[in-house]
Amino acid sequence: MVKSKNTLYICFVESYLRKIVKRKEEKELSTTTEEKIKIAARLVFHKKGYSATRTRDIAEEAGINLALLNYYFRSKEKLFDIIMFETIFDFMQNMARVLNDEKSSLEKKVELIASNYIDLITKEPNIPIFMLSEIRNNAEGLLEKLPLKQSLMNSAFFKQHQKAVADGKIIEPNPLHFLMNLLGLTIFPFIGKPLLQGIRGLNDKQFNNMMQERKKLIPVWIKAMMKAK
Amino acid sequence: MVKSKNTLYICFVESYLRKIVKRKEEKELSTTTEEKIKIAARLVFHKKGYSATRTRDIAEEAGINLALLNYYFRSKEKLFDIIMFETIFDFMQNMARVLNDEKSSLEKKVELIASNYIDLITKEPNIPIFMLSEIRNNAEGLLEKLPLKQSLMNSAFFKQHQKAVADGKIIEPNPLHFLMNLLGLTIFPFIGKPLLQGIRGLNDKQFNNMMQERKKLIPVWIKAMMKAK
DNA sequence: ATTATTTTTAATCAATTGATTAAAATATTT
DNA sequence: AAATATTTTAATCAATTGATTAAAAATAAT
Structure with a gap:
């Protein structure tokens, strides 16, 4: 099925708007994975300091897989700096x-x-x-x-x-x-x-x-x- | 990481006071290995805190073999408690x-x-x-x-x-x-x-x-x- | 001087920990 | 519906680190 230029354009606009709406929803209601990690990291770092916190502590606190921490923030140090x-x-x-x-x-x-x-x-x-x-x-x-x-x-x-x-x-x-x-x-x-x-x-x-x-x-x-x- | 034992600290008070008296009596000039480790441990622990200090840091600061730390104090935790x-x-x-x-x-x-x-x-x-x-x-x-x-x-x-x-x-x-x-x-x-x-x-x-x-x-x-x- | 005891050393272990990878699951685009 | 891109997972790696061990060196006792 070949879409006309019109429908293509509408599709593009729709998807674009969908992204914006979705991002707003995420911000307002649920938190994204990235934000969940940051919230958990803030909590644990504040409580235990850099050296005493393990990346696994943060992952557990955030309820996410350990690898996601590195996926979103590259390293413990980078996340800490933020x-x-x-x-x-x-x-x-x-x-x-x-x-x-x-x-x-x-x-x-x-x-x-x-x-x-x-x-x-x-x-x-x-x-x-x-x-x-x-x-x-x-x-x-x-x-x-x-x-x-x-x-x-x-x-x-x-x-x-x-x-x-x-x-x-x-x-x-x-x-x-x-x-x-x-x-x-x-x-x-x-x-x-x-x-x-x-x-x-x-x-x-x-x-x-x-x-x-x-x-x-x-x-x-x-x-x-x-x-x- | 459980660091506090109830009876431990009463023992500390006694042994600590005993040691002060003993040291005054002896008036030792040179420092023993045990004391060298304690001096180094105090320095490094104060500066970096428990988690950030490695036993190797203390050994290096004291100029002694790493194993001596455990020989005299059994563990990092015990030394820290002191x-x-x-x-x-x-x-x-x-x-x-x-x-x-x-x-x-x-x-x-x-x-x-x-x-x-x-x-x-x-x-x-x-x-x-x-x-x-x-x-x-x-x-x-x-x-x-x-x-x-x-x-x-x-x-x-x-x-x-x-x-x-x-x-x-x-x-x-x-x-x-x-x-x-x-x-x-x-x-x-x-x-x-x-x-x-x-x-x-x-x-x-x-x-x-x-x-x-x-x-x-x-x-x-x-x-x-x-x-x- | 010889033996026994204490202290020191080098090598190594086992657990922890930050980080990576390849595959699976999910979402998005075409 | 198929292809593509993104996100998540489980398994694993390599380095670090606290601790141990057996042998060597030094000291004390006989």
Whole structure:
């Protein structure tokens, strides 16, 4: 059976549209194999780190055949690099978005950083240790590749801090102390959680409650610290 | 991978203390093979973590034949348990000694914790991430077995904090917030170092200078924070 | 000096693990 | 309906790695 030019064209358009529709359906409802692997890889890598995870762990978690991991991502390392990059990027992007905002005040920025990261890390508690230990191990150059560095360097945050110092509103002139303090107060409790749970009996619910409290406490504390001398 | 045996850690405490005494008595100059392995193991484990270190790495670092590691320590896991225990023990003992001191004031305790840990971690910068990531992975029960927990629970620190709250000198009543803040301000910068170095160009000397500054800044900051509301 | 004990070495094992391959199953195109 | 392309599977490979062994070397005991 020979199709006319018309029907050929219609067939082409139809198949093209079918692909698009299918891709949308896959995105919305079911996840593709490739995505299933990425989701599983993120979970396992975050939890155990690069060296302790076996590709078989990821395959099992994703419910797929081991060979598919290499079929879609070539190697464990390549897959890890993707997960690593996306994790750091998401993490830093959140910070960059807040710190670069010219409109919000310094106080508001502190509030947002604390609030955003407490929510983010409460959802995925393994992210800080994963990021920081894997950066130390392998990806020294990874941070350099991130496009966020430049934007952060000359961000509104640093300008505002400088101005506050000039106006005498902040005593300590080094903005890195400010940033360390903010991140330390926000992120460290998640990292030190097992230590604190070891010192005093503290269950997960109590811990999460404390972290919610800190959303309001950290801005107050930071404000007081910066005026101290 | 099951690393923790219940009775194991009590044995560690005893043998560890015995060995310290013995070593003081002997005042040995040259290091035995066993000690060479332990020193190398500590170095490599701290740097790379349990999973990423190969027994061959340790053997090479120690300059000994691979088989000697198993001859003296039976297995990688057993050797790791020893290193892990000694690391945590030293780390916590420092804290316990300060927090339990009935004579020193709360202010003095803050000063000592900041100063001691900044010196300690400057010498061995890998300790925090090593400890906290390995605790997370395997040795959940390890902290429970440490004899330091009990002494910390009812330490002078918590009593003094409670009194300061009652006297209205400290606003936030939860002592864990206090401890989180102190440790976060002190330890986090070491953990977040690569991140901060990524955001702003910061070499090792500048970083160490900042940490020395923080010895004096942290007590001032903590004081101001606790009075804020 | 000889024997016994301890320590060290080289060679090797067995299990694990990342990766590959060829065939089967499924989906798509013609 | 047949051909083609894509995806999935089972089997297997090669390298790594923790651990063992038997012999050699060094040390201690007799």
